[in-house]
Each structure stands twice: as C-alpha cells, then as structure tokens.
Amino acid sequence: MHMEFRVKRAPRIDAEITVPGDKSISHRAVIIAALSNGVCVIRGFLPSEDCLRTVQALRGLGIRIEQPEAEMLVVHGKKRLLTPPPGEIDCGNSATTMRLLAGLLVGQPFDSRLVGDTTLSKRPMEQVITPLRQMGANIVAEGPNDSLPLRITGSKLHGIEYHSPVASAQLKSALMLAGLFAKGKTTVHEPSPSRNHTELMLNYFLVRTAKEEDGGISVFGDQVPESRDFTVPGDISSAAFWLVAAGAQPGGHLLVRDAGLNDTRTGLLGVLIRMGAQVREAIEDVDQIEPRGIVEITGAPLKGTVIQGKEIPQLIDELPILAVAGALASGTTTIRHAQELRMKETDRIAAIAHNLRSMGAQVIELNDGLEIHGRGSLRGARVPSFGDHRIAMAFAVAGLFADGETVVQDAQCVQESYPGFGKALDDIMNPKRVRMTTPVISSLSPARADEIG
Ligand code: S3P
Numbered sequence: 001m002h003m004e005f006r007v008k009r010a011p012r013i014d015a016e017i018t019v020p021g022d023k024s025i026s027h028r029a030v031i032i033a034a035l036s037n038g039v040c041v042i043r044g045f046l047p048s049e050d051c052l053r054t055v056q057a058l059r060g061l062g063i064r065i066e067q068p069e070a071e072m073l074v075v076h077g078k079k080r081l082l083t084p085p086p087g088e089i090d091c092g093n094s095a096t097t098m099r100l101l102a103g104l105l106v107g108q109p110f111d112s113r114l115v116g117d118t119t120l121s122k123r124p125m126e127q128v129i130t131p132l133r134q135m136g137a138n139i140v141a142e143g144p145n146d147s148l149p150l151r152i153t154g155s156k157l158h159g160i161e162y163h164s165p166v167a168s169a170q171l172k173s174a175l176m177l178a179g180l181f182a183k184g185k186t187t188v189h190e191p192s193p194s195r196n197h198t199e200l201m202l203n204y205f206l207v208r209t210a211k212e213e214d215g216g217i218s219v220f221g222d223q224v225p226e227s228r229d230f231t232v233p234g235d236i237s238s239a240a241f242w243l244v245a246a247g248a249q250p251g252g253h254l255l256v257r258d259a260g261l262n263d264t265r266t267g268l269l270g271v272l273i274r275m276g277a278q279v280r281e282a283i284e285d286v287d288q289i290e291p292r293g294i295v296e297i298t299g300a301p302l303k304g305t306v307i308q309g310k311e312i313p314q315l316i317d318e319l320p321i322l323a324v325a326g327a328l329a330s331g332t333t334t335i336r337h338a339q340e341l342r343m344k345e346t347d348r349i350a351a352i353a354h355n356l357r358s359m360g361a362q363v364i365e366l367n368d369g370l371e372i373h374g375r376g377s378l379r380g381a382r383v384p385s386f387g388d389h390r391i392a393m394a395f396a397v398a399g400l401f402a403d404g405e406t407v408v409q410d411a412q413c414v415q416e417s418y419p420g421f422g423k424a425l426d427d428i429m430n431p432k433r434v435r436m437t438t439p440v441i442s443s444l445s446p447a448r449a450d451e452i453g
Contacts, residue, residue, distance in 0.1 A: 005392070005408040005422065007380075007399030010245065011431055013252040013299075017424065019239045021046035021071060021232035022260045023417050024169065025290060027054045027096050028201040029230050031104065031177070034063040036077030036205055038227030045073050045232055050094035050416045057101055060085040077227050080181075084110035088149070091116045093345065093387075093416055096170055099128050102150055103174030106137035107157040107181030114150040119387055121148040123343060128174045131162045135178055135186070157182035159221060163189045166340065167313040172217065173198040179219040180207070189216035192310040195264040197290070204228065204289040233260035233292035237317045238418045240268050241393045243297050244321045245400055245428060247277035248328045252299030261291045267314030269295065271322055275302040275329055304331030304374055312337050320394035323352045326372035327361040328401055335369035345413075346386035355383040355395050359402055380404030389416045396425055 026046040031054065033040035045051065047070045055065055055073065062083030064076040082104075091097040091114055098114055102125070105112045115121075126146035129139055138153040159182045164171055167190045176198050179186025189212065199209050199217050205225035210218040239256045246254035261283050269279050277300050284293040302325060307315070315322065319338055326333025341348040353365040359378040364371040380402040385392035392411045399406025414421040 002410060003412040003422070005396045005399070005411045005425060007396050007402075007406045007408070007425065008429060009402065010249070010400035010428055013246045013249055013254060013428060013431070015246070015253075015428070015431070016255040016257065017242060018257050019234040019259065020048070020418060020420060022235040023048060023050060023237070024096065024195060024197050025201070025232050025260065026051040027100060028173070028197050029232060030054055030058060030065070030073060030075055031100060032201050032205050032225050033075035033077055033227070033230070034058045034061075034065070035080050035180070036225040036227040037079045038077055040075045040077060040227045041229040042073040042075060043071065043229070043231040044234075045071050046235065046417070047071060048415060048417050048419055049092060050096060053090070053092045053094045053097045054100070057089045057091070057097060060089060077225070079224055082108055085112055088113045088115045091120060093117050093120050095120060095123060098125070098148070098150070099170040099174045100177060102128055102139065102152065103132065103177035104181075105152050106132050106135070106139055106155065106178050108154045110154050112152045112154075114148065114152070116148050119345060123147065125150060127166060127168065128171050131160065131164070131171070131175055132178055134160050134162065135175075135182055137178065159184035159186040161187040161189070165191070167192045167194040168340070169194040169197070169313075176202070176217070176219045179221060180223060182221045185218050185220050187212060187216050187218040189214055192313055193264055194313045195262070197262070200262070200289045204230065230288055233290055234258045235417070236260050236265050236268070236295075238421075239295065240318045240321050241397050241421075242424070242428070243268065243272065243295065244325045245397050247272050247275075247279070247297045247299050248302050248325055248401065249299040250301050252297075254297050256295045258292055259295050261293050261295070264314055267311050268318040268322065270311070271305060271307055271315065272297065272325070274305045275325060276300040277302065302329035304329045304333040304372075306334045306336070308334070308336035308369070316340060317390060320348055320352055320390045321397060323356065323370055323372060324394050324398045327356050327359070327363075327374050327378060327398070328376065329374040330376055331374060333372045333374060336366065337368055339368040345388035346391065348388065348391065351386045351388060351391045352394070355391065355398070358383050359398055359406070378402040380406040382407045382409060385410045385413055387413050389413045389418065393418065393421055396421075400428065
C-alpha cells in the first residue's frame with residue numbers, strides 16, 4: 001500500500017500531546033528482559049515495525065513474549081539461555097535490531113544468520129564487525145562492502161578495550177551485549193558520548209557496569225539481569241517533529257507530557273533555544289533510571305544557528321527536522337560533522353537537500369552536513385520520503401509552513417518509528433480535536449536555564 005501525506009498550512013498550534021514509547025529504549029528493554037531471570041512486564045513499549053522485529057527475533061531465539069496490549073509486553077526471561085533460531089533472522093529495516101542482535105549472537109553456542117530488507121542490506125556493518133572480531137567473534141558479512149547478510153558462527157569471546165572511531169550507540173550497545181557473554185571486562189571508549197540507554201537499562205536490571213575516567217563504559221561478563229518491570233518513556237525524537245512545528249510558529253505553543261528527557265537525547269532543545277524559541281523542561285520521574293517529564297515550547301521567529309561537534313550524537317535523529325527549522329529561520333543554519341547521516345535509512349544529507357530545494361529553500365550540500373539559507377517561508381511541493389521515516393515526517397512538518405499543498409510520497413515508512421504520526425498530523429491541521437492548554441511549567445530546569453543564560 002502506498003500511503004502519502006497531504007499537508008496544508010497549519011493553523012495556530014496550541015496543544016498538549018503525548019508521543020509513543022521511545023524506539024531505542026523499547027529495543028533495549030525487551031532484549032535485556034529476555035536475558036533476565038524471570039518475568040518482566042514492559043509498558044509503554046513502541047509497537048512499531050522496527051521494535052516488533054526485535055520481539056520477533058527474540059521469540060525465534062526461544063523467548064516467550066506475550067503482547068496483551070499493543071504497548072505492553074510480558075517477557076519471560078530465561079536466565080540468558082537462548083536456543084538456536086529455526087531459520088534466518090529477518091531484521092527488516094531495523095539497523096538497531098541488526099546491530100544489537102549481532103552483538104548478542106556472536107557469543108552464543110549456536111550459529112545464526114541475520115538478513116534485512118533491501119535498504120538495510122545496503123548499510124555497512126564493518127563498524128560493528130571489526131571490534132566483535134577482536135573479541136573472538138566469527139562473523140562474516142556476505143554482501144558487498146561488508147553488508148548483509150551476516151553469518152555468525154557462535155564462539156567463545158573475551159573482553160577487549162575498544163577505542164571507537166565513531167560515537168555510535170548501536171556499535172557501543174552491540175559490544176556491551178557481546179561483553180555480557182565474554183570472559184572478563186569489555187570497555188568501549190567513544191570520541192564523544194552517544195545515547196546511553198544500554199548502560200542505563202543494564203544498571204536498571206542490576207547488571208554491573210563501570211564508567212571509565214574518559215567517559216568510556218565497561219561491562220563485566222557472566223552476569224544475569226535481574227527481572228524487573230519497566231515503563232518506556234515517550235520518544236523525544238518523535239516529539240521533535242511537533243516541537244519544531246510549534247517552535248517555528250510565532251505564538252505557537254505545545255506541551256509534551258511524559259517524554260524521555262535523557263540528556264544524551266535532548267540536544268534538540270538546546271538548539272531550539274539558540275534559534276529563539278522558548279523551551280522549558282521539567283523532569284518529573286527518574287525512578288526507572290530513564291528521566292521522563294514535560295517539555296513545553298513557545299514559538300518565535302527563528303534565527304539560524306550552527307549545529308556541530310559533540311552536539312551531533314545527541315540529536316543525530318533530529319537533524320532532518322532541524323534542517324527544516326533552519327529553512328524556516330532567518331539567516332544561515334549550518335550542520336557539520338554529521339557524515340553518519342549519509343548512512344542512515346537513506347543518505348539523509350542528500351535527501352534533505354533535495355526536498356528543501358523542491359520547496360524553494362537555498363541549500364548547499366557539504367560532505368558532512370548542510371548549509372541552509374533560510375527565507376522564512378517554503379512553497380508546497382511533491383516530495384519523496386526516500387523510504388525514510390524521519391524524512392517523511394520532517395517534510396510533512398515542512399508542509400505545515402508552506403504555501404499551497406505539500407504531498408509526501410511513500411509515507412508508510414513512518415510505521416518504523418511512529419505509527420500514529422498521520423493521526424497526530426491531522427489533529428495539528430484540525431485543531432478542534434487537540435486539547436488546548438495553558439502554560440504549566442513555571443520553573444526552568446537548571447541545565448536549560450544555563451543555556452538560556
Ligand atoms: C540508535 C542509535 C543511532 C540512531 C538510531 C538509533 C540506537 O544510530 O541514529 O536511530 O538505538 O542505538 P547510531 O548508533 O548509528 O548513531
């Protein structure tokens with residue numbers, strides 16, 4: 001089925017919303033629960049295509065997982081005991097499933113083979129294969145340029161100390177999961193911190209990790225996660241689309257409740273503040289290790305900014321929507337050091353440049369980013385999604401600011417991370433159905449107060 005979004009200019013946004021569960025955290029919760037020593041109930045799980053690939057794969061590895069409600073899983077952990085899969089494990093379009101499972105499977109006493117759809121099959125796996133081999137893994141990429149399928153022959157692993165050339169949470173997580181099944185200690189150092197959900201989730205399940213002086217993270221082998229229930233917070237990367245929609249609209253106002261506020265994920269908020277929006281966040285709960293709370297934004301005429309360096313891993317998935325914000329801002333917005341974007345679901349640098357130009361923006365494509373000369377307005381156009389969920393959603397939001405109609409083609413890919421996006425978009429365009437709000441947060445959290453200065 002080929003779905004498309006037809007978008008017209010948004011009326012004034014004044015809304016209160018929640019967003020579905022965090023994708024990265026949903027994958028980790030179900031994997032670590034599956035390794036635990038008992039029954040774990042996971043609430044707020046994101047029932048998206050990507051996360052369901054991980055569930056399906058774990059079922060194939062002998063783990064009983066019930067889904068009594070769309071967003072609730074009951075995972076019957078088997079004390080790290082996995083059984084040989086009946087056939088190939090299909091990761092669909094999910095790179096997180098692929099890389100995390102590669103880490104999990106290399107140390108098992110059985111063989112496995114991981115495959116994916118045509119897009120995932122083009123993505124390079126060398127970054128994860130190289131360090132796993134150093135741990136003693138027997139893993140072969142059968143496709144050209146270290147691409148899928150991955151053939152794994154189960155081996156005995158030993159811990160290593162790895163200095164990763166890239167800040168990648170998928171890579172770090174693959175090594176940590178392999179490290180759980182390795183002899184001794186496995187340490188990953190990164191050039192700058194990537195999202196830390198795996199280490200937090202391991203700690204929540206009472207697995208011992210250690211933070212090294214340079215920020216590196218270590219895990220010790222042979223530990224069994226202690227079964228516990230967990231509630232996944234809302235995905236800040238999904239909230240990002242609506243935060244930009246309200247933030248780029250002078251007088252726009254949006255309140256997001258129950259959002260994940262892990263500071264390795266909230267780089268977007270600092271950027272929106274620099275661009276001129278008023279942003280407040282309040283952490284309401286850290287009981288389950290992952291901070292969660294409220295984000296509120298009041299829109300303003302945005303101005304251009306520079307996004308680069310250590311900030312990039314903290315907002316890597318938000319760059320498509322931030323590029324749209326840049327096109328709506330006055331002045332120039334520059335994105336640098338984001339070459340990893342070329343290896344996502346599509347080459348996101350090329351896709352953003354193509355679609356922004358179709359909508360009338362002036363964009364220069366750089367090797368590692370983009371230079372966007374904002375004009376304050378866009379014109380409606382037919383734009384492809386390139387099969388990439390975040391491109392589809394970013395350009396649906398761009399359409400809310402464009403003259404005339406914008407059509408985002410092949411929009412079914414939003415199912416990978418945000419199945420309810422189309423409905424939320426309708427609600428924004430037809431505000432009668434959105435709950436109106438008045439500002440509720442009166443104090444700034446210290447981190448953001450600093451940035452506002
Ligand atoms: C993810 C890590 C990021 C991100 C992806 C999800 C994760 O990728 O882009 O959407 O869940 O670990 P990298 O690890 O390649 O940076």
